[in-house]
Amino acid sequence: MRVLLTAIGSRGDVQPVLALAARLREAGEDARVCAPPDFRGLAEGLGIPFTPVGPVLRPTGRRDPAAAPPTPEQRRRMVEESVAAQFDAVRAAARGCHAVLAGGYLVAAAPTVAEESGIPYAMAAYCPNFLPSPHHAPPVYPMRGEKAPDGTVGNRVLWARDADRWNETWRDAINRHRTAAGLAPVDDVRSHLFTGTPWLAADPVLAPWPGPADHEVVQTGAWLLPDERPLPPELADFLDAGDPPVHFGFGSIRAPHGLAAAMVGAARAHGRRVILSRGWAELALPDDGPDCLTIGEVNQQRLFPRVAAVVHHGGAGTTTAAARAGAPQVVVPQHVDQPYWAGRIHDLGTGVAHTPGTPTTASLTEALARALAPQTAARAQAVARTVRTDGTETAARLLTASRP
Structure with missing residues (x-):
């Protein structure tokens, strides 16, 4: 079975999909990864076929954290460029694959590419607060000028506002590519990306799912990459x-x-x-x-x-x-x-x-x-002593259950 695992972001976003890819390959599956070019060496060192997407991200860590956030127009251009780069890279990487999994929440092209190919798609979050629930508020993004909630607004209202932000930010860019591919536009970007059954790749003791929500959540445990390297x-x-x-x-x-x-x-x-x-x-x-x-x-x-x-x-x-x-x-x-x-x-x-x-x-x-x-x-x-180490095994079983 050939599986594409894709993620956009820093090491915390990419290393879990590399861990899952390594586990799948150990089990004899053909797993490959599409991620920012910063992680080519790490992937290839593990023997994982790699397709780069987007620019090198490491220089962003040296920017002044007090710098002004991008303007709305700058952010719009950044989103359009990111989505276009994703569609090019993820489409190329997904050729011949039987399933696509997005780690994290920024791979805007992944569900559309899977739909084009007629193959299953899954999305995995690494933290419960990324997934809508009445038991917690959405994450806050100060880089977009957002402030932490003051407790005067309920979580359901905050999640509705979060859905609006997803649509304002990503919907037009995604739908342009869907229209070009002959697919129907999406109205609710967050649900489109997260699906009705998102995965939660986090340890159940450290980060338990808080309970019933508007969708089912499958908690696999954290995806840990075994590391045998000696210390310098x-x-x-x-x-x-x-x-x-x-x-x-x-x-x-x-x-x-x-x-x-x-x-x-x-x-x-x-x-x-x-x-x-x-x-x-x-x-x-x-x-x-x-x-x-x-x-x-x-x-x-x-x-x-x-x-x-x-x-x-x-x-x-x-x-x-x-x-x-x-x-x-x-x-x-x-x-x-x-x-x-x-x-x-x-x-x-x-x-x-x-x-x-x-x-x-x-x-x-x-x-x-x-x-x-x-x-x-x-x-x-x-x-x-309670932290589980079998998260990649659980996720691998879920993926291979959809074997064609």
Whole structure:
């Protein structure tokens, strides 16, 4: 069975589909991936056929997070260009496939390409708050000028407004391509992309589906990519040279100004050494003290069990990796699904949700004090034993059940 898995976004969006593709190929299926060109090397290193879509995304991590969001006209052009690039790339990648799965929520072309080819289509979210439910509000996108709800409007109304935003942003661009393909236009873009039975590729303990909604949700568990790479010698030596350090990283998102200095200052206030992940924002240490080390992309599955705490932005992948390792967490959320993950870490007692706003040395010092407490570490270890690792197996079974 030939399956196309496609995703648009950063590593947190793409790595899960690579994990599922690797699992399918281990089972003898012909899985391939269509994703931004940043991930060609990772895919091909796993032996997964790869089709690039859109521009290289890594430079976006170095943009000023305080910069003004794009104007409505700029956003319209960006959407049209993205949708056009998707239709070209996804159509090419889907030739000869028997099913298409979109990971995340930005692959606007995927359901139409599947419909053109007469093959099944599925969509998987990585966090419950992306999927409509009366039990939670939609995610907030500050880059579009949105603000967090103040509690005066119910969730059903907020989700109706969310549907309107999907239509305003994507409907015209998608329907132009559907009309050109001889297909009927779509009225409700969100339902078109998500389907009536979306998948939830998230751990049921870390991110449980809250209950009945207007559609059925299939929760598979998180899609984890096994990683056997050894740690770089410099990092291994640093870990061996003293007590467990605090790991800081913001992944592929833009970092607030002064974040690295605040992180280092907070760790030092607790007498802790520091590992700073540069990430897409290219974070740099404020000085050359021997108690600090900067790293690039490394095997988190080997690193996180050896640190005292993980301080991060709250992406689904990092949150799950730290939880699986039993590491206490401080989540410093910025947007979209990150406040959800911060709240879950708080509710589970495995770490701290940093207060909204730009972190400071003082605020991180206070958050670390709670994360480094013995009871937090004990709770993190207990939750780690409940994190499932069979999400890709479940998803692979669902996909191959539609075998032609």
